Amino acid sequence: xxxxxxxxxxxxxxxxxxxxxxxxxxxxxxxxxxxxxxxxxxxxxxxxxxxxxxxxxxxxxxxxxxxxxxxxxxxxxxxxxxxxxxxxxxxxx
Numbered sequence: 001x002x003x004x005x006x007x008x009x010x011x012x013x014x015x016x017x018x019x020x021x022x023x024x025x026x027x028x029x030x031x032x033x034x035x036x037x038x039x040x041x042x043x044x045x046x047x048x049x050x051x052x053x054x055x056x057x058x059x060x061x062x063x064x065x066x067x068x069x070x071x072x073x074x075x076x077x078x079x080x081x082x083x084x085x086x087x088x089x090x091x092x093x
Contacts, residue, residue: 029057034087036063036072036080043069061087 033056037049053062063083065076072080 026055026057030059032087032091033060034063034084035060036065036083038065038067038069038071040067041069059091 033053035049035053035056037046037053039046041049050062053060063080065072065080067076
């Protein structure tokens with residue numbers, strides 16, 4: 001079995017997408033995980049993102065953003081960035 005790289009640092013923010021498979025997130029625990037997921041994403045596929053989130057270990061937080069793939073970067077940027085800021089403030093406190 002290949003060695004798994006465990007991220008260093010107190011917080012991991014993953015906005016709108018994820019690496020191939022939830023295994024990486026399980027291996028990364030207990031590194032905090034924030035996933036900001038668009039509800040109608042047809043590029044990174046919302047259902048796969050939600051499945052990965054379910055498999056990830058704690059601590060974790062899910063924020064859903066109404067819209068397609070680019071909504072967190074464009075029309076819903078305020079909501080997505082606020083969620084990320086709050087997550088960092090909580091995890092880095």
